[in-house]
Amino acid sequence: MSEIKRTSAPWEPERYELASAPAYRFDLDRRDFFKFLGAGVLVFSVLKQAAWSQESGRARARRGDSLPEEIDAWLHIGENGKVRVYTGKVEVGQNVRTSLGQGVAEELRLPMEQIDLVMGDTQLTPFDMGTFGSRTTPTMNLQLRKVAAAARDLLIDLAAARWQTDRRHLVAADGKVMDPITKGSLEYGALVKGQRLAQRIPGEDPLTPAASWTVMGQSLPKLNGIDFVTGKHRYPSDQILPDMWHGKILRPPAFGATLLSVDSRKAEQMGATVVRDGNFVGVAAPSSGLSAAAIASIHAEWKSEPQPSSKELFDYLKKNTDDGTDLSGDGDRYDVGNVDEAFASSGPRVQRTYTVSYIAHVPLEPRAALAKWDGDNLTVWTGTQRPFGVRDELAEAFRVPEDRVRVLMPDTGSAYGGKHTGETAIEAARLARAARRPVKVIWTREEEFTWAYFRPAGVIDVVGGVRSDGTITAWEFHNYNSGSAGLRTYYEIPNQRIVFHPARSPLRQGSYRALAATANHFARESYMDELASALKMDPLEFRMKNLRNERLRAVFQAAADKFGWGKQKAEPGQGFGMGGGYEKLGNIATFAEVNLDRKAKVVRVVRIVSAFECGAIVNPGNLRNQVEGSNVQGMGGALFEAIQFENGRILNGRMSQYRVPRFSDLPVIETVLLDRKDLPSAGAGECPMIGLAPAIANAICDATGDRLRSLPLIPGSLKLA
Amino acid sequence: MATIKLSVNGRPSTVEADSQISLLTVLRENLDLTGTKYGCGEGQCGACTVLVDGRAQRSCVTRAENMAQKQITTIEGLARGDQLHPVQEAFLEEGALQCGYCTPGMILSTVALLIRNDHPTRTEIIDSLDGNLCRCGAYSRIISAVQKAATRLAKSDMGKGCRQ
Numbered sequence: 024m025s026e027i028k029r030t031s032a033p034w035e036p037e038r039y040e041l042a043s044a045p046a047y048r049f050d051l052d053r054r055d056f057f058k059f060l061g062a063g064v065l066v067f068s069v070l071k072q073a074a075w076s077q078e079s080g081r082a083r084a085r086r087g088d089s090l091p092e093e094i095d096a097w098l099h100i101g102e103n104g105k106v107r108v109y110t111g112k113v114e115v116g117q118n119v120r121t122s123l124g125q126g127v128a129e130e131l132r133l134p135m136e137q138i139d140l141v142m143g144d145t146q147l148t149p150f151d152m153g154t155f156g157s158r159t160t161p162t163m164n165l166q167l168r169k170v171a172a173a174a175r176d177l178l179i180d181l182a183a184a185r186w187q188t189d190r191r192h193l194v195a196a197d198g199k200v201m202d203p204i205t206k207g208s209l210e211y212g213a214l215v216k217g218q219r220l221a222q223r224i225p226g227e228d229p230l231t232p233a234a235s236w237t238v239m240g241q242s243l244p245k246l247n248g249i250d251f252v253t254g255k256h257r258y259p260s261d262q263i264l265p266d267m268w269h270g271k272i273l274r275p276p277a278f279g280a281t282l283l284s285v286d287s288r289k290a291e292q293m294g295a296t297v298v299r300d301g302n303f304v305g306v307a308a309p310s311s312g313l314s315a316a317a318i319a320s321i322h323a324e325w326k327s328e329p330q331p332s333s334k335e336l337f338d339y340l341k342k343n344t345d346d347g348t349d350l351s352g353d354g355d356r357y358d359v360g361n362v363d364e365a366f367a368s369s370g371p372r373v374q375r376t377y378t379v380s381y382i383a384h385v386p387l388e389p390r391a392a393l394a395k396w397d398g399d400n401l402t403v404w405t406g407t408q409r410p411f412g413v414r415d416e417l418a419e420a421f422r423v424p425e426d427r428v429r430v431l432m433p434d435t436g437s438a439y440g441g442k443h444t445g446e447t448a449i450e451a452a453r454l455a456r457a458a459r460r461p462v463k464v465i466w467t468r469e470e471e472f473t474w475a476y477f478r479p480a481g482v483i484d485v486v487g488g489v490r491s492d493g494t495i496t497a498w499e500f501h502n503y504n505s506g507s508a509g510l511r512t513y514y515e516i517p518n519q520r521i522v523f524h525p526a527r528s529p530l531r532q533g534s535y536r537a538l539a540a541t542a543n544h545f546a547r548e549s550y551m552d553e554l555a556s557a558l559k560m561d562p563l564e565f566r567m568k569n570l571r572n573e574r575l576r577a578v579f580q581a582a583a584d585k586f587g588w589g590k591q592k593a594e595p596g597q598g599f600g601m602g603g604g605y606e607k608l609g610n611i612a613t614f615a616e617v618n619l620d621r622k623a624k625v626v627r628v629v630r631i632v633s634a635f636e637c638g639a640i641v642n643p644g645n646l647r648n649q650v651e652g653s654n655v656q657g658m659g660g661a662l663f664e665a666i667q668f669e670n671g672r673i674l675n676g677r678m679s680q681y682r683v684p685r686f687s688d689l690p691v692i693e694t695v696l697l698d699r700k701d702l703p704s705a706g707a708g709e710c711p712m713i714g715l716a717p718a719i720a721n722a723i724c725d726a727t728g729d730r731l732r733s734l735p736l737i738p739g740s741l742k743l744a
Numbered sequence: 745m746a747t748i749k750l751s752v753n754g755r756p757s758t759v760e761a762d763s764q765i766s767l768l769t770v771l772r773e774n775l776d777l778t779g780t781k782y783g784c785g786e787g788q789c790g791a792c793t794v795l796v797d798g799r800a801q802r803s804c805v806t807r808a809e810n811m812a813q814k815q816i817t818t819i820e821g822l823a824r825g826d827q828l829h830p831v832q833e834a835f836l837e838e839g840a841l842q843c844g845y846c847t848p849g850m851i852l853s854t855v856a857l858l859i860r861n862d863h864p865t866r867t868e869i870i871d872s873l874d875g876n877l878c879r880c881g882a883y884s885r886i887i888s889a890v891q892k893a894a895t896r897l898a899k900s901d902m903g904k905g906c907r908q
Contacts, residue, residue, distance in 0.1 A: 253779070257778060387879045434844075651884060
């Protein structure tokens with residue numbers, strides 16, 4: 024194996040989401056399926072657009088075949104009446120196992136307990152690009168519902184044939200097909216007994232409208248919640264196999280360091296298996312203690328180059344743009360009207376610069392993988408949002424065909440966009456091959472902080488032109504490095520120049536919950552308040568004057584009403600602020616109340632009110648959980664989280680040095696959910712986060728008169744400088 | 745190497761391991777009690793919380809060797825057969841989890857709190873659980889779950905059992 028790849032930006036933070044899936048060959052041999060599943064009924068759906076995968080430019084035919092049909096969802100109804108649903112999506116705490124199950128239960132008319140979801144297993148589930156971009160609800164939920172609706176039709180057909188009656192008066196309910204005239208009924212399990220029926224659906228079946236939902240739209244609890252409160256659920260780091268050893272990797276002292284020499288004799292004397300392969304040095308031993316001792320005993324010399332530090336970060340990013348190298352994706356530049364002319368005829372231009380730091384995902388479960396070889400066949404259990412992507416990385420790293428690699432993803436201890444890549448899987452697999460037995464690698468917290476990747480840092484320059492009546496006439500917005508999600512303004516402005524400038528990031532960066540939408544909304548919504556303040560206009564009135572989008576207006580109004588916007592301040596030190604926007608098909612407005620203790624100069628967020636709308640609500644309880652969680656997690660990036668680095672080293676890569684929100688940071692959080700049953704359901708894991716940082720910054724300005732333009736606003740603590 | 749004697753969830757066990765080994769590692773690796781989680785290795789996140797003689801303790805910074813003569817309870821030892829502990833029930837009912845990785849530590853910290861204080865105020869709950877991180881941010885639901893469990897425990901006999 025060559026050295027483990029470590030490029031500065033393996034995951035374009037934004038545009039990877041625009042890339043379509045590579046063609047995946049999923050051989051549908053019915054005999055194989057039934058051999059594996061047992062008798063019953065199998066329903067699968069095939070992507071409608073055969074050309075879809077070709078348009079991406081990434082499609083590649085395998086084994087000389089033409090492009091195969093692409094199956095994107097399927098389910099099986101067994102003779103015991105159990106329904107097994109197969110999806111490449113994964114569960115990382117967003118509770119899609121439950122919400123997807125609700126979709127199937129709704130359309131198939133059966134209790135949730137009879138549904139089992141097989142998720143993120145590259146051998147059993149259809150190809151899926153990955154669980155990110157808030158796509159599970161708008162795409163997979165819809166797809167599984169179509170499959171379930173087709174399965175229901177098929178069951179009714181089977182009953183009609185058996186009873187020799189007209190299918191049109193038969194009804195499916197509660198796991199049975201019933202004939203209201205004869206009062207006869209048959210359970211699904213009985214109907215499929217002895218059958219080996221496979222049906223491909225056209226994906227055109229009418230679905231149950233949201234107004235008629237009985238299972239969807241309900242606050243059902245986490246599907247297998249009992250396994251989580253009893254400790255029974257095995258996360259990736261809890262997986263074990265007989266004869267398993269524990270692996271450890273020797274980490275370089277700085278990013279990009281090259282290995283000059285290694286002395287691993289002591290580690291070998293301890294009985295550890297030592298692997299040196301290019302820059303990769305790792306050990307495997309019967310216990311984690313022994314592998315840690317073995318790695319500590321290794322003496323290595325490294326060579327590293329001088330690198331930028333966090334102190335000079337923002338200058339560095341602006342001086343190291345990569346403009347023109349990768350502007351292929353949409354969403355990097357927008358020109359509307361004529362900005363220069365508009366500015367020439369507007370008042371004085373006030374340019375403001377906003378910055379955001381690198382932050383870490385800090386999933387409470389660090390990356391982990393257990394790998395096992397059987398000859399040339401590799402099986403890896405790991406926590407990743409991209410099981411198929413990790414399979415491809417493994418196939419490439421070990422030069423084995425993809426069909427010899429199986430990646431399984433047990434429900435994982437969170438990710439937030441931070442578990443897209445497969446390095447832990449590769450490390451475990453490399454050590455397992457050398458040790459000739461299964462090997463598990465669990466990253467330490469320090470490794471997780473240092474050797475994963477970060478949310479991109481960025482610099483954003485904004486300048487706007489506005490008439491004295493509050494109409495915005497011109498808008499220029501430049502984002503350096505942080506990304507293009509949420510780049511465009513949703514305010515009606517006739518002249519715009521909006522540009523994303525990629526830069527050569529000094530740290531490895533990648534996806535993060537809500538991506539750059541947090542940074543872009545922070546800059547935009549802060550600047551909106553700065554304009555309103557210059558005009559001496561109420562910030563809500565100013566926004567509404569320039570906002571036409573009805574869905575966005577509705578959430579701003581709903582949040583304002585709940586918050587009591589316009590009310591008198593009860594005490595000195597109180598500050599109110601708002602922020603909101605549109606992202607990933609959802610609409611959010613967030614209002615914050617802060618309190619400044621003038622003597623101690625300590626700022627606290629005391630109340631957050633969010634109004635969120637993402638179409639028809641699938642599970643209100645879980646949605647509320649996501650909105651609240653977004654606000655809590657968002658407080659960290661808004662207030663105090665920042666990665667400090669110097670010369671290729673992370674300076675605060677421990678839990679004791681990197682502050683994340685705790686119970687004592689918790690404000691009162693109130694959530695208003697707008698249920699639009701007339702609109703398709705959208706995802707909710709990301710959008711609710713984006714209004715918070717500007718709402719807090721605007722509230723701090725309201726309380727103190729200080730305009731803070733850098734995230735985090737109050738690094739390290741709640742004390743103002 | 746040392747011979748380490750432990751009593752975990754009412755069962756005695758003997759483990760041959762390095763004398764410096766942490767309680768967390770013994771539980772997970774030697775006893776296959778993987779409900780206790782690694783989160784930070786420095787007692788900062790609470791994912792590894794277990795009960796030692798009814799008090800919450802961070803097993804990642806606890807030497808297993810010092811645990812002889814102590815009664816250790818992990819998340820696996822909380823339910824009585826199929827009967828969940830009221831704190832477990834309350835977490836389920838309030839949906840006080842997302843990914844659930846912090847949940848065992850949260851539940852055991854809560855049990856320890858309710859042993860000391862059967863009617864904690866909101867402030868006391870926050871103070872007591874402040875060392876337990878939920879990165880998914882389910883804090884307000886966790887507080888609701890603690891309050892619900894407290895109410896329920898006060899009414900039931902399990903509260904007394906809980907106080908050991």
